[in-house]
Amino acid sequence: MTEATAARAEVPGVTTPVPARRAVVAAVSATRPRQWTKNLVLFAGLLFAAQLGDGARWLEAAAAFCAYCFVASAAYLCNDVRDVADDRLHPVKRFRPVAAGSLAPRSALVLSSVLAAAGLGLAAWLGWRSLAFLLAFALLQLAYTLRLKRLAFVDIAVIAIFFVIRSAAGAAAVQVRISPWLLACTGLLALFLGLAKRRGELVLRERGGTVGRASLGAYSVSGLDRLLWVTAASAVVAYTAYTLIAHDSREMVVTVPLVAAGVGRYLYLVRRRDLGEAPEHVLLSDRVLLASVAAWVVAAAVIIGSR
Numbered sequence: 001m002t003e004a005t006a007a008r009a010e011v012p013g014v015t016t017p018v019p020a021r022r023a024v025v026a027a028v029s030a031t032r033p034r035q036w037t038k039n040l041v042l043f044a045g046l047l048f049a050a051q052l053g054d055g056a057r058w059l060e061a062a063a064a065f066c067a068y069c070f071v072a073s074a075a076y077l078c079n080d081v082r083d084v085a086d087d088r089l090h091p092v093k094r095f096r097p098v099a100a101g102s103l104a105p106r107s108a109l110v111l112s113s114v115l116a117a118a119g120l121g122l123a124a125w126l127g128w129r130s131l132a133f134l135l136a137f138a139l140l141q142l143a144y145t146l147r148l149k150r151l152a153f154v155d156i157a158v159i160a161i162f163f164v165i166r167s168a169a170g171a172a173a174v175q176v177r178i179s180p181w182l183l184a185c186t187g188l189l190a191l192f193l194g195l196a197k198r199r200g201e202l203v204l205r206e207r208g209g210t211v212g213r214a215s216l217g218a219y220s221v222s223g224l225d226r227l228l229w230v231t232a233a234s235a236v237v238a239y240t241a242y243t244l245i246a247h248d249s250r251e252m253v254v255t256v257p258l259v260a261a262g263v264g265r266y267l268y269l270v271r272r273r274d275l276g277e278a279p280e281h282v283l284l285s286d287r288v289l290l291a292s293v294a295a296w297v298v299a300a301a302v303i304i305g306s307r
Contacts, residue, residue, distance in 0.1 A: 044170055078142075123135075255300060
């Protein structure tokens with residue numbers, strides 16, 4: 001195998017040639033494309049501003065979506081390099097490209113730098129407000145990777161803040177105002193997902209005897225279950241309040257059952273089937289949950305588009 005068709009994977013004590021095609025696949029996998037579903041919230045401003053027929057706004061929203069995907073992937077790559085030793089002891093994370101040795105740490109950091117630069121460039125094109133939001137997002141991601149993810153409950157709060165920043169940034173990208181109620185709903189739903197993720201990780205650790213993340217020691221399954229119920233109910237109540245109180249949103253009250261059904265289904269999957277460690281997998285694999293989300297999107301588009 002020649003140098004032109006192979007890349008070197010850096011595994012402690014072992015130097016293994018990796019075919020170039022496999023290295024490319026590993027690099028793409030390391031960016032965690034499934035996680036990009038989180039950034040779909042950037043289109044919320046476009047939807048709630050009833051600008052679905054504006055091609056220029058779609059371009060701006062798409063640029064914001066790509067910018068956040070790039071910067072988030074850059075953070076994931078840095079995180080994988082930093083946590084490579086712990087990931088190799090994890091039953092699932094050990095298959096991540098850096099931990100598995102199919103992507104060299106140095107290559108991961110180079111790719112991370114390129115993606116971060118591309119994301120910030122897109123944000124700068126959208127304007128100073130978009131750039132400010134993305135810089136705040138990137139700095140918080142860095143703080144999360146270096147320290148905050150090891151602090152119990154702070155880690156979940158930061159996850160919620162990430163989603164709030166995305167929502168606000170999506171509105172800024174298309175130059176529309178977003179309701180504070182929607183930001184509150186976004187934060188509560190993100191807290192719900194974060195709690196579910198920690199519960200899934202804790203159950204996995206207890207069953208497999210793995211070490212897991214540092215903050216898990218402060219959590220308990222019963223405590224997380226109680227918090228899940230509280231945040232689930234709070235999210236549905238906040239969304240209902242938004243539909244009844246916020247300006248020009250009362251028609252959206254008909255979508256409350258869809259939101260309640262989606263949250264309830266996720267809660268069922270988390271508590272009865274012990275899922276939740278990978279929210280993006282749950283969302284993309286459960287047909288009932290997908291149907292609830294799709295129905296809400298269609299209903300919201302019809303209601304808001306008819307104003």
